[in-house]
Amino acid sequence: MSKRIESYPRVRVSGGGHGVVSQAGGVLLVETARRTGPAFGLSAALAPWRKPRAVHDPGKILLDVALARPDRRERPNPCLCTPKPATTPADGPPLSKEEPMTIRTKTPSLLDNPPIPVQAKLAAAWTSFMFLYIYVDYFHLYKPGVVDEIRAGVVFEFDISPTLLTIFIASVAIPILMVMLSMTLPARVNRATNLVVASLYIPFSMFNAVGESWDWASFYGLSIGIEVLLLAFILRSAWTWPRTPAVPAGPATTDLRQDLGQ
Incomplete structure (x- = not known):
């Protein structure tokens, strides 16, 4: 029925x-x-x-x-589990009453890992490079005879002059400006600027070890090595800049462009 x-x-x-x-x-x-x-x-x-x-x-x-x-x-x-009755003597006596079964699962709390914009990565790398760049020059003054050469008017075998100091301030100002430019420039210009500047500063950083003795190899090897690693990170981040796929032009976008042109 x-x-x-x-x-x-x-x-x-x-x-x-x-x-x-x-x-x-x-x-x-x-x-x-x-x-x-x-x-x-x-x-x-x-x-x-x-x-x-x-x-x-x-x-x-x-x-x-x-x-x-x-x-x-x-x-x-759903909160109770009814066990099956024993089919053989080896399974034990049959259970007739419903027994509660509690299943506890410990779910680990995962840390949030939000994506970091490329501009922030580049600005952070240039900031780290700038701090290291300044401290390497500062600790360089502790070398024996460096202060005496400065008092004598010589730095890196070059006579101290307004032109030399202008070159020094420009070499320091460029990484400082790259911190700001990496966050403010448009994507295309930002990528090209970081690729060019980082490529030029790799040989410039290695120039600090020219003419130095092997006794200072650890100091210059560590400092220049970290600087080159930071510059390589900048090159990689700029080279692999994410790209947005272009939207194909359809009837709707064509009409919109015509309306904007009018």
Whole structure:
């Protein structure tokens, strides 16, 4: 026997299953409550708590929950685990009662790793390069005889002059300006500028070790090595600058360009 009653599921009655009383009886209880009036009474009583845009009837929901109690034993409980009875003596005595089973899983909290813009990477690399560049020149003054040469008017075997000092201030000002330019220049100009300047500063950094003795190889090897690594990072970041795929021109974009041209 099968019959559909409004929005409720189709009733199926068979002699071989366990759902005869729960399915057929549940629908009969719902129909009895609907026709005798409790459903309308519940809806009227719960009307003050019903939101204006609510779709579902609170009285019908409460009635469905109340009538779902007789069918509780027919439905599996997700919080309970029913063990299977033992099939052999080695499995132990059969368990007839339902035992709660708790599964605890420890989910590790992952640290957030947001993507860093290329401009920020370049500015950070130039800042690190600038700090190292200044401190290498500062610690260079601790070498024996360097201060005496400065007092004598000689630096790196060059006579101290306005032209030499202008070259020195320009060599320091360029990395300082690259910190700001890496954050403000347009993408195309920014990429080209970083590639050119970083390429020029690699041989310029290596020039500091020219004419030095092997006794100072560790000092110049470490300082120049870190400077070259920072410049290589700048070159790689600028060379692999992310590109945005070009949008093909269609009828909509063509009309928009014509409208903007007018």
